[in-house]
Amino acid sequence: MQRSAPAPGPLLSIGIDIGGTKVAAGLVDRRGRILRTLRRDTPGHDAVQVEEVITELVQELSRGRWAVPVGIGAAGWMDLDGGTVLFSPHLAWRNEPLRERLEERLRRRVHVANDADAAAWAEWRFGAGRGEPRLVCVTLGTGIGGGMVNDGRLERGRHGVAGEFGHAIIVPGGHRCECGNRGCWEQYASGNALGRDARELAAAQSPMAREILQAVGGDPDRVTGALVTELALRGDAQCRELVADVGEWLGLGLANLAAALDPGTFVIGGGLSAAGDLLLEPAVRTFHRNLTGRGFRPAARIRLAELGPEAGLVGAADLARVAARRNPFRGRIPVRRGMLKPR
Amino acid sequence: MQRSAPAPGPLLSIGIDIGGTKVAAGLVDRRGRILRTLRRDTPGHDAVQVEEVITELVQELSRGRWAVPVGIGAAGWMDLDGGTVLFSPHLAWRNEPLRERLEERLRRRVHVANDADAAAWAEWRFGAGRGEPRLVCVTLGTGIGGGMVNDGRLERGRHGVAGEFGHAIIVPGGHRCECGNRGCWEQYASGNALGRDARELAAAQSPMAREILQAVGGDPDRVTGALVTELALRGDAQCRELVADVGEWLGLGLANLAAALDPGTFVIGGGLSAAGDLLLEPAVRTFHRNLTGRGFRPAARIRLAELGPEAGLVGAADLARVAARRNPFRGRIPVRRGMLKPR
Structure with a gap:
């Protein structure tokens, strides 16, 4: 506060x-x-x-x-x-x-x-999580970073390594993760996930990927999550779909975190959060669709980070x-x- | 303590x-x-x-x-x-x-x-979690109950509804859950999950299910998780496999909880924990196989509850x-x- x-x-x-x-x-x-x-x-x-x-x-x-x-x-x-x-x-x-x-x-x-x-601490002190007694902050960059502030203290677990939300497995046997596992959340809801998805689309020479391929001179390997976010913000329909897909995975993972942690507020930061409502709207919708006990419990607010x-x-x-x-x-x-x- | x-x-x-x-x-x-x-x-x-x-x-x-x-x-x-x-x-x-x-x-x-x-509070005060500063307790009954004790206080979240670990979705589109979602952890790692799995096996008239069917007079609908646990403890090989399958899902979910919460100890209680090492051994193995950052971090202990x-x-x-x-x-x-x- x-x-x-x-x-x-x-x-x-x-x-x-x-x-x-x-x-x-x-x-x-x-x-x-x-x-x-x-x-x-x-x-x-x-x-x-x-x-x-x-x-x-x-x-x-x-x-x-x-x-x-x-x-x-x-x-x-x-x-x-x-x-x-x-x-x-x-x-x-x-x-x-x-x-x-x-x-x-x-x-x-x-x-x-x-x-x-x-x-997470910065957002609790000065940003979108000010005054929240149970804050969960999710930072969407190349992967997913996580932080929790409970009653004005960082919650870091028993050994200091809590908050690795991005490495919860939500698709057993799914995409390979740098951490050595498969199906980690950050393989579905991060800048890297967005880039991978778009590269696959471009490599398939899908007509849907025309604008993406134009932006990288026809070379699918040059497609990044940041580029897709930028094209989506400029209005490209296919890139908006790709961002929305990532947003839905984001919402699903937030519902899982809410089941376990019951925060008052989620703050979503990191580079991918630049997509704003293109990401947040599908995330909020999927969150509410998958929140356990919806209708019988208060739900967390989901807010974009303020500190950039x-x-x-x-x-x-x-x-x-x-x-x-x-x-x-x-x-x-x-x-x-x-x-x-x-x- | x-x-x-x-x-x-x-x-x-x-x-x-x-x-x-x-x-x-x-x-x-x-x-x-x-x-x-x-x-x-x-x-x-x-x-x-x-x-x-x-x-x-x-x-x-x-x-x-x-x-x-x-x-x-x-x-x-x-x-x-x-x-x-x-x-x-x-x-x-x-x-x-x-x-x-x-x-x-x-x-x-x-x-x-x-x-x-x-x-969870009882296990922290008098049982297998005594003195643990970051305890996560998982109670395997018909579903999965969860409780957390941090620094000697129950952690209940912002609205009092934290700890619903069983309703984290770990198989998107998976088995239907009573909570209205699909793929919740408790549909894979609970007494109900064990019963459902065994009923499917029995209904398929699998030769593997001979002992199970004998125990229920040939009626697959009468198979329960408790029965399977009992037959497994008596030595039935197929029931041991079924318990081990549930144990593996248990271990996967515990790895997810460890990524987010980094507890010092997990205590596993509830009716299904009566299976003891038949459940715990595959759970511990799968936990260590799926723990993110394994080798670079301390891992939580996993213990059976003591208070029954x-x-x-x-x-x-x-x-x-x-x-x-x-x-x-x-x-x-x-x-x-x-x-x-x-x-």
Whole structure:
């Protein structure tokens, strides 16, 4: 919930969103506003190189300021304590004590979070999920990211790896997933799913795919989910059907989540949510058609995310700010004279 | 978590488990031990008759004692406050202010809970889930009941209807479910699913079904999940296969729940859990085969419930005891002289 009176703690924090191709960093205030952003390419899979990029970005954003806390958001699993990256799909982090290494480098407090958790936190604090006591956030990108905020706390499960909604199997024996299983939800309701579906249509040389093929110079391999979304928004009927198909799978999976979790609000974010009502309308319809006990129970609201692609960055920054406020003297960083002075 | 020092609050409470055919009542102490039980047939669908049966049972169990609090466990959805039954499948309760009506009748504190929540609570307090900070309990009866205990509190969602794991759709377009959907998990991993599967086999006059048909005098319609479980435990190979099939669906659904919820422990209870390792071994194998990120994450333990068919009764009683302790002066009951005297 947004507070009317300013909350105590640091005024500013830095959020860093580490993606598969880009690292985005921003200086964020306590209202979730981004004061400045920077971007770099993700330097391959090497952990040390990633740490160097993070260091550069933090130094650049901190110039002339007090040592503000830093929040990292990355695809992958952090342990419950938030100090260790158990696994990251894009990066070579395996049981990496990322927080400690970054705190040593940066000489300030660092908080490490899963990127979908960070996005969910941002939507709960500043976006479409404000004030919701049981929020489920679904981020539709190449896959599906998930985050839950219960009573103002991220719900991360027993080991810190909860919220992998995209890997619930909803079609046993279905499409192969990167996770090694078949039939995972994200193989049916994600940007990748939309791209795959459109590529199949294009490769079949269906007359329905005329506009899609024109847009990629006749090469089905160049079709992506982002392209289909763009063509759908421009009015192409076939692309709208493809987006609606994905929307129906989205609605089915949301009904499954509602059966188990009974949230008050679902927030739908990520790149694919740019399709807006073209995605949401079929999702809401299919959700209500498949919600167990419909008619005898209150149903969750389904809303589009409000913070856009910066949600992960904003959430990572705010989580770092909140962690610094909650526990200002964690004492992990050796205190030296001058470390809190502006650089 | 079990406490070493006695907890404050009433020493005893009464738990009542309202099933589709039987009402079971028990006097339960603060260690979860049942001192005395009573049983009645469930009197049809009429709400007033059910209240009368509850009243009789409570009076019988209370004779000569202080007015101990009463906990009700029933299939159905209670609102978050616990006062109103939104919906119950077996009984004619629709938006029924059950707690208030029973408190007026019984002149004492009443707590109303979903039966699967009550069972989960009992297993967390006294059974196989003791001390687990993220417990998911799956009760396999005619359908699938679900309950979650997070940090020592029942997690009931935004409206009180969380935990309906059995109605997550895992086979789109699959078997018809009583809830009105198709392909719900409980159509594949429950006592009903086991019975249906065996009836199909028997109706097909498969030579594999010889023992099953012998046990029901050649009438496939008389085959039930309980019978198949019994024959499997006695060693019938075909019935063991049928139980194992259900176990595999169980494991798949548990992997889905682990992806979303990341519990530390799953506890498997309900009538079908009587099959023991015949059910659990294939469930555990399929769980580990389908757990997303296996090898890169800690996996939940899967344990059989310890409290047996009385879990719901014990849990309902303990929830009532805890509620009375937390809020001893709720003031819903008009206090009259003598109401706390032994009757």
